[in-house]
Amino acid sequence: MDIRDFLAMEANSDRDYLVDLRALDFVSSYDSHLMCPICHCPFVQPVRLQCDHIFCQKCLGSAITTFRSADSDEFPCPSCRTPTTRISTSVPRLLVNMCDEIQVRCPLVGEGCDEIIPRGHVQSHVEKYCGYRLMPCPDESCGKKTRKKDLQPEERCMHSYCRCERCKEDVMEQDFAEHDRELCPSLEATCDDCGNTIPRRSFKKHVETCPDVVSPCAASQYGCSVKVRRADIATHEQQCPLVSIGPYLEAQNTRLNTLELTMRHLQQRNEIFEDGMANLRSALLESARASGGDRSRGRSATNGDRDRQSHIDTDESADPANSFSSHTTQYLLSLHESLREEVSQMSHALTDLDARASMTIMNECLRIKEDMAHTNAALNSVRMQVQWLMNPRLHNGTRANGMRTNSASNETTRTQLTSTSAAGPSGASLGPLRPRRPSDSGREGTKL
Ligand SMILES: [Zn+2]
Ligand SMILES: [Zn+2]
Ligand SMILES: [Zn+2]
Ligand SMILES: [Zn+2]
Ligand SMILES: [Zn+2]
Ligand SMILES: [Zn+2]
Ligand SMILES: [Zn+2]
Structure with missing residues (x-):
């Protein structure tokens, strides 16, 4: 609505209230945000401007009539000076409720009513229920x-x-x-x-x-059991040690309470951590079991590990009251131990393999060396035979021709010659000096 409508509404709604809500005696404290900036009381019938500032309807009405320049359609917001033309009566329900729930004393307290009621009920209380309202x-x-x-x-x-x-x-x-x-x-x-x-x-x-009423010492809550006449209590309290350490005990009490609160917080956090640890532990156990199964299929050497594993399991089931953390540490330690054992076994196996491999290589080397020696010997004998063959051919050409005629018989003795030449270069020279064809010696070389 615009300003004129608002002023008209304000003039009409100016009905007589029995109680002035701004003059009440507020018993409960209230948030300063519930306070109207104009009357400094909790809002009464709040209205809202375009700038979202909220005022009592009545306060705003008087502010408009005071500050508006003659008959213009806008006026400055009393809080932020924003020019405003529209006023809304819809304010958050929460705000109205909070204002209505502030506890106040019955305004007829002077007549003897000592009721304390929510502000929202004051009107009806005074109107209908309060016995101290003055009637003609x-x-x-x-x-x-x-x-x-x-x-x-x-x-x-x-x-x-x-x-x-x-x-x-x-x-x-x-x-x-x-x-x-x-x-x-x-x-x-x-x-x-x-x-x-x-x-x-x-x-x-x-x-x-009454000076004769017997009352307890002021430090009775700290354990002083003395009860004396009221007239004498001042004398006692001057001497009572518990009265003098009372403030100290009070401070200790508050400290204890704070510590207890902190303890409770820490306990809760600890529980959360323990849950997390238990989850981690179960996950670890599961994975360990899975890998343990793999290992047992492959090797029998992991039997020891699995035995230890099952030992831990029975331990847990027998004494579940043990703290989770010690179990986890124990488990991790045993896992570490088994892994270390495995590593040492592996290194043993590696050393073994190394030794075996070097042995094989050495044997092989020896064999090859022997073969080389044989080959060398054969080569030498062949060289000597070739030399022997060359000499008669150079100086004794006729004899070589004669040799070619009985080459067939020479073929039968070839195997015998092979065995003698393999025995060494000396064997070749000791063997029978039979004429040979060059093609025979060549074939013998390739055979070796
Ligand atoms: Zn106000
Ligand atoms: Zn404003
Ligand atoms: Zn009397
Ligand atoms: Zn009353
Ligand atoms: Zn009368
Ligand atoms: Zn008395
Ligand atoms: Zn005392």
Whole structure:
């Protein structure tokens, strides 16, 4: 709505409230954000501007009439000076509820009502329920006011005076019952503690101050069991050691409470960590079991590990009260131990393999060396035979021709020659000097 509508609404809604909500005695504390910047009270019928600032409807109405330049359509927000043309009556429900829930004293506390009620109920309390609201006397000629609870069902005036027979005092009829019960000076009561007789109307006050009432030491909460007359309590408290260390004990108490709170927090965190540890542990165990199964299929050497593993398992099931952390450490240590064993076994196997391999290589070398020696010998014998063959051919050409004729018989003795030449170069020279064809020696070389 615009400003004119708002002012019209404000003028119309200006109904008479029984209670001024801004003059209440606030019992509970309230957030400063619930305070109207204009009247500095919790909002009464709040309205909202375009800039989101909130004011009481009534406060804003008076602010507009004061600050608006004659008949213009906008006015500056009382908080931020933003020019404003529109006003909204829809404010957050939460804000209204929070304002209505602030505890206040009944405004008729001066009449004797000591009720404490939420601010939202004050109007209806005063209007309908409060017995201390002053009503005009049913007798219209009287003109006095009477409290609502004193109104008689028969609606007669209670303002006439009547005389108290005991104290000879004139008391208004509406107060007579109370006078008769308590206020009459002739009524007396005897204090049980000091034995004095006191007017009944001051009896309550006397009980609070009677010097003979036995009361506990101020340090009774710290263990002082002394109970003395009120008159002597000051003397005792001067000497009582517990009174002097009272503040210290108080400080210790608060410290203990703080520590307890911290402990509880830490305990909760510890529980969370323990859960995490347990999860980790179970995951580790699972993976270890899986790998353990693989290993047992491959090698029998892991039997020891698995035995240790099952030993740990039985340990856990037998004593579950043991802390998780020690179990985990134990498990990790055993895992480490088994791994170390495996590594040492592997290194042993490697050394073994190394030795075997070098042995084989050495044997092989020896064999090859021998073969080489044989080959060398054969080569030497062949060389000597070739030399032997060359000599007769150079100086004795005719004999070589004769040799070619009986080459067939020479073929039969070739195997015998091979065995003798393999025995060494000396064997070749010792062997029978038979004429040979060059092609034979060549074939013999390739065979070796
Ligand atoms: Zn206000
Ligand atoms: Zn504003
Ligand atoms: Zn009341
Ligand atoms: Zn009257
Ligand atoms: Zn009296
Ligand atoms: Zn007394
Ligand atoms: Zn004491």
